């Protein structure tokens with residue numbers, strides 16, 4: 001059994017990890033932290049876990065994290081990088097759900113996250129946690145910076161159009177005019193109290209935010225550029241808050257170039273994702289719904305070419321807490337420990 005610890009077990013991604021890992025056949029949950037709830041039985045705080053998790057929350061200091069095989073950080077940015085060195089020295093593998101190990105450029109990290117990077121040498125060896133793109137590197141990694149929620153939907157939506165593996169090196173779309181119009185449910189903002197996510201503010205309402213700039217923009221551009229074999233990428237990214245709890249819906253736009261005019265995009269996408277356990281390319285003409293992925297690690301994609309014109313529209317849905325966070329983490333954990341990638345991730349979405 002893999003001994004797993006979770007730092008930050010009371011947040012939305014933390015409790016989602018608890019839901020997934022308590023049903024994982026190869027994982028033994030050994031430490032779950034919360035500074036505010038230390039001493040409290042986990043199942044008392046989350047009765048959904050009664051009979052499944054018999055641990056109590058402990059402080060990060062008391063949690064004996066160095067005795068784990070792997071530790072997830074479901075914490076705000078800056079927490080994992082402060083503890084990474086000690087854990088790695090003890091042979092513990094690290095999976096960070098925050099952004100400490102995502103951006104390779106430390107100046108960019110400091111600009112968007114407002115703090116200097118605490119361990120650039122560990123950042124240099126960290127692998128970006130997006131299994132469909134980085135599977136082989138994840139298998140060998142000691143540190144994973146899990147892809148962000150919006151970035152997962154945008155990168156997997158554009159990847160078949162820009163990866164040389166798929167395009168054969170042809171320029172099918174204009175890499176400098178990509179657009180992502182993305183919407184998230186309120187759980188994306190975490191469990192902390194905030195005016196913007198009060199029911200009276202967020203329900204029966206719809207708004208864009210971060211239009212001038214959002215911290216996921218550099219992450220998405222870094223990822224897309226890597227997928228495109230190092231070419232630079234120009235992206236307009238506008239996130240929106242929708243009155244739902246879970247889910248991300250990204251509508252992506254790309255302008256077709258002359259080399260891309262005669263391409264069958266449905267089969268391009270199907271071929272690129274053939275055999276991928278969690279990416280579902282839907283039949284031509286589909287409009288995927290967020291509820292078709294709620295609670296599951298699936299990401300569904302549909303590709304459209306409205307009026308047969310020069311603009312491609314790609315629709316992507318995922319559950320921000322599963323494929324956008326904790327499920328992605330479990331998928332990477334499976335790869336890091338040589339397990340079948342789908343282990344413990346077979347949940348079907350909840351309807352209605």
Ligand SMILES: NC(=O)C1=CN([C@@H]2O[C@H](COP(=O)(O)OP(=O)(O)OC[C@H]3O[C@@H](n4cnc5c(N)ncnc54)[C@H](OP(=O)(O)O)[C@@H]3O)[C@@H](O)[C@H]2O)C=CC1
Pocket residue numbers: 007008009010011012013014033034035036037060073074075076077079097098099147148149187188189190191192320321324325
């Ligand atoms: N919500 C989402 O959809 C997604 C979130 N993420 C990322 O995952 C991380 C967690 O997000 P989310 O679950 O929403 O956050 P929450 O705000 O819901 O939870 C944060 C958790 O971290 C703990 N924590 C806070 N500060 C510290 C600290 N200094 N040291 C140790 N523990 C701390 C809190 O418990 P306590 O204070 O009691 O210790 C709590 O359990 C964030 O970095 C977020 O950006 C990634 C993808 C999607």
Ligand SMILES: CC(=O)N[C@@H](CCC(=O)OP(=O)(O)O)C(=O)O
Pocket residue numbers: 097098099147148149150184185186187188189190239241
């Ligand atoms: C709705 C909402 O507020 N969403 C958050 C993104 C979710 C998140 O926590 O971001 P990471 O994936 O980088 O960890 C935001 O826009 O800041």
